[in-house]
Amino acid sequence: MTILGDLDALSFVPWIRRHAAKLGLSQAISHTSSQRIELEVAGPVDLIDMMELGCSLGPFDVWVETIHRTPVDGGGDQVRDRPS
Amino acid sequence: MPARTPVGPIALWRSQSGRAAASADRCPHRGMRLSHGFVRGEALSCIYHGWSYARAGNCLRIPAHPGLAPPETIRVPTHEVEECDGVIWVAVGEATAQPPRLQGVVPLRSLTAHAAVAAIEAAAGAKAGVDGFAWQPQSKLQIRLLLVPQGAEETLIHVLLDDDSSLSQRIAASRAVETLRRTAEDLETKATAP
Amino acid sequence: MTHDAMIDEWYPVGLFSQLDTNARKTALMGRPIEVAVEAEGHARVTSGDGRSLPVCVRYGHVWSSLGKPQKDLFAIPEADQPGRTLVDVGVIRVRCSPLRAVENFLDIAHFPFVHTDILGAEPHTEVQDYKVEVRQDADEVWATQVKFYQPQAAKSASGGITTEYMYRVPAPTCCVLYKTCPPRPGEWDVITLFVQPLAEDLCDVWPWMALFDDATPMTDLIHFQQTIFLQDRSILENQIPRLLPLDPGMEIPTRADLTSVAYRRWLKRHNYTYGAQLVAQ
Ligand code: FES
Ligand SMILES: [Fe+2]
Numbered sequence: 135m136t137i138l139g140d141l142d143a144l145s146f147v148p149w150i151r152r153h154a155a156k157l158g159l160s161q162a163i164s165h166t167s168s169q170r171i172e173l174e175v176a177g178p179v180d181l182i183d184m185m186e187l188g189c190s191l192g193p194f195d196v197w198v199e200t201i202h203r204t205p206v207d208g209g210g211d212q213v214r215d216r217p218s
Numbered sequence: 219m220p221a222r223t224p225v226g227p228i229a230l231w232r233s234q235s236g237r238a239a240a241s242a243d244r245c246p247h248r249g250m251r252l253s254h255g256f257v258r259g260e261a262l263s264c265i266y267h268g269w270s271y272a273r274a275g276n277c278l279r280i281p282a283h284p285g286l287a288p289p290e291t292i293r294v295p296t297h298e299v300e301e302c303d304g305v306i307w308v309a310v311g312e313a314t315a316q317p318p319r320l321q322g323v324v325p326l327r328s329l330t331a332h333a334a335v336a337a338i339e340a341a342a343g344a345k346a347g348v349d350g351f352a353w354q355p356q357s358k359l360q361i362r363l364l365l366v367p368q369g370a371e372e373t374l375i376h377v378l379l380d381d382d383s384s385l386s387q388r389i390a391a392s393r394a395v396e397t398l399r400r401t402a403e404d405l406e407t408k409a410t411a412p
Numbered sequence: 413m414t415h416d417a418m419i420d421e422w423y424p425v426g427l428f429s430q431l432d433t434n435a436r437k438t439a440l441m442g443r444p445i446e447v448a449v450e451a452e453g454h455a456r457v458t459s460g461d462g463r464s465l466p467v468c469v470r471y472g473h474v475w476s477s478l479g480k481p482q483k484d485l486f487a488i489p490e491a492d493q494p495g496r497t498l499v500d501v502g503v504i505r506v507r508c509s510p511l512r513a514v515e516n517f518l519d520i521a522h523f524p525f526v527h528t529d530i531l532g533a534e535p536h537t538e539v540q541d542y543k544v545e546v547r548q549d550a551d552e553v554w555a556t557q558v559k560f561y562q563p564q565a566a567k568s569a570s571g572g573i574t575t576e577y578m579y580r581v582p583a584p585t586c587c588v589l590y591k592t593c594p595p596r597p598g599e600w601d602v603i604t605l606f607v608q609p610l611a612e613d614l615c616d617v618w619p620w621m622a623l624f625d626d627a628t629p630m631t632d633l634i635h636f637q638q639t640i641f642l643q644d645r646s647i648l649e650n651q652i653p654r655l656l657p658l659d660p661g662m663e664i665p666t667r668a669d670l671t672s673v674a675y676r677r678w679l680k681r682h683n684y685t686y687g688a689q690l691v692a693q
Contacts (some may be wrong), residue, residue: 149661156246156664158289180286180667187673188664194659194680203559248672251650266647267521267668268537282521282668283536292664321628347493 135173135182137189139199142168146196154186157181174206220253222368225310228297229253233260239273239306240297246277250292303385305364305376323362323378326388331373331399333406338373341402350376353392359387363395370407375399383393417683418584420479424606424618426456427500428469434465439610440478441686447474472500472620473606484553486582490590490602496685499621499630501637506617508648509687510585510609511656511679513617516681517605518671520560529563533572536561539668546678550658553581553678555671563651581675584684596624603637612687613654617641646686653689659693 147166150173154161159181165172175182182203190198220243221230230253230358241262243253250266253359257263261278268281275296277288298309300317307317316325331338335346344351350364364376377395379388386388419441426436426447435446435458444460447563457465465476470485490496506513516522521539523532542558546575558577576599576638578590585607590600602622607615621638657663658680 152661156291158291177289178286180283181289183667184665187667187669189659191659191660191665191676191680192660193692197681200675201493246662247666248669249652250647250691254646254650263525265525266651267519268525268534279526280666282539283532283666284538334542394573 135175135186135189136202137171137173137198138169138201138206140197141166141171143193143195145193146171149196150189154185157184157188159185168177175217176206219337220251221308221310222374223297223310227251227253228308229255229262229382230266230299230306230308231255231257231262233273235260237273238299238301240299240305241271241275242283242295244293245269245372246294247280255310305378320349320362322381324380324381324383326391327395328376329395330368331375331402332371333373333399333402334371335373337404337406337409338363338365338398339399339404340405350378353360353398355398357388359390360396361382361391361394368398375404416686417481418609418686419501420476420477420481421583421585422466422477422481422485423585424470424473424608424616425476426474426606427502427618428474429454431455431474438608438616440476441609442611443478444598445476449474449477454584457520457630471604471606472498473618475510481678486586488588489600490600490606493622495624496602496622497630497633499623499633499637501621501634501641502620502639504641506615506645506646506648507613508605508615508651509613509655510615511617511684511687512584512648512651512654513607513644514581514585514587514605514658515675517589517647517670518555518581518675519667519669520577521562522647523562526647527640530640531562532560533563533565543641543671544670544674546674550582552576553671554675555579555580555674556586558671575627579671581678583684584679584686585615593624599624601625615687653688653693655689657689657692658685659690663692 159175159177161173161175163173175185187202190201192198219230221228228240230240230273231241232238243251244253245264247269250264252264254265255263259269261272263367269277270279271294272296275293276290278290280288286362298313300307303320303336339345344353346365350362353363360380362378366374368374379391425438431449433448435448437446446458448456450456455467455469455474458465459465467479468475468485471491475485493615523535525535540559542555547554556578559574561571562575576592580588587605589603593599593601604620606618609615658676
């Protein structure tokens with residue numbers, strides 16, 4: 135999952151971890167910068183949808199422009215791009 | 219039903235099999251008060267979108283997505299509940315002991331006083347412990363009162379009476395506690411008046 | 413973008429048909445205002461400090477603003493379509509954020525539980541995927557292809573049908589709902605929710621309708637809609653927090669909440685925060 139936008143807030147990464155934990159999803163964040171956060175999320179597709187939806191709003195000091203999803207080998211995820 | 223504890227409002231409910239349960243009064247989906255929900259079987263459902271929760275707090279069903287098995291991690295915080303001698307006890311945080319036993323008494327009624335616990339204690343001339351206090355407003359009338367603070371200004375008073383009390387004793391006890399409430403509220407007003 | 417981006421928007425402040433020269437005393441975003449219709453038929457809105465506020469009359473209501481509206485009030489072309497019955501439903505006061513009232517109106521997943529046996533019924537609880545977009549030209553949130561099984565979708569409906577909906581948010585506290593119209597396939601009934609923000613946690617809700625239904629008496633149409641909104645009120649006054657969270661950190665949105673999330677994103681983007689909670693708690 136790639137999150138793009140104005141993400142220049144320290145609050146976002148812990149926020150993402152908390153939200154994933156609430157949904158029972160395992161996550162590994164592989165890249166963070168002020169415009170892009172990349173993470174791998176594993177779990178049922180309905181729950182990954184919920185993860186994407188939560189992140190698209192995120193904490194108030196963050197603006198998420200788009201979230202791209204690409205399936206990872208062995209993952210049950212499907213592509214569901216939702217440009218905003 | 220809604221109830222108040224020192225750590226916030228809770229939803230108190232009884233499952234179909236008769237077991238009492240308590241959870242935070244806020245649905246984790248979009249914040250509806252769970253005390254407005256409905257009980258079906260052993261689960262409490264939120265009245266807004268019908269998400270249902272087990273007594274242990276885990277979400278069992280999300281009706282908008284019937285195919286989804288909610289993970290264990292979607293849950294509402296719960297409180298430990300014990301029911302004994304006709305009284306439901308809710309633990310705030312980790313319970314360290316069993317609730318006190320109140321043998322030989324039966325619950326009579328509960329009422330709310332617009333007064334702090336201290337004012338009621340002063341009006342009754344007694345100090346409440348974990349098992350409340352015994353109060354004898356007249357001879358032959360032995361009442362046990364349990365006081366639960368409801369915020370800083372209100373107190374919920376649970377009234378218990380000997381289980382062999384006669385009807386007239388029960389009426390007298392009820393009146394006595396109402397008088398106690400008035401006295402405590404007067405004390406409270408005097409104490410807070412400028 | 414300033415903090416009070418919502419100050420320059422139009423808000424409903426009364427039903428034109430119910431106003432006269434005696435001023436209706438009400439409030440807008442925490443300020444007292446007075447609304448009157450003068451003898452010659454002009455609506456007048458005055459702020460507490462005697463200032464004349466901008467006014468327009470549209471869709472049965474008088475609209476005003478504490479600021480300087482940059483645009484005309486949004487258009488509802490169907491309002492002028494011949495053959496429609498226009499229904500002034502009246503006002504319902506709700507102790508909640510004006511934004512919460514709109515969000516609830518955009519929500520279909522609650523139909524089986526809140527409007528049981530009218531707009532929904534178990535076991536028909538599933539929310540099928542639908543489309544949500546922000547239309548850039550008009551800068552409005554749209555949800556389309558929303559379908560839901562309804563036991564009695566409208567006063568004119570008898571028996572259950574799958575109803576299709578479209579939702580449109582043209583202003584921060586207004587929502588227009590288009591809904592399949594049982595007596596006229598191919599046309600949409602229009603039901604709107606115009607919300608007057610009295611304070612951040614208190615609002616007057618003014619539903620209004622433009623329907624193809626000449627069979628049902630007006631009072632029944634009004635009653636039907638009022639029943640629905642009173643059911644919604646019992647929810648709206650019992651949600652925690654009272655303000656609308658723009659950070660879902662204490663919530664769990666699902667795909668069924670897509671419209672709600674899009675609406676909140678749109679509010680956030682425009683800094684429409686009157687009635688919003690910025691930090692989840
Ligand atoms: S708020 Fe409880 S189910 Fe949606
Ligand atoms: Fe509703």
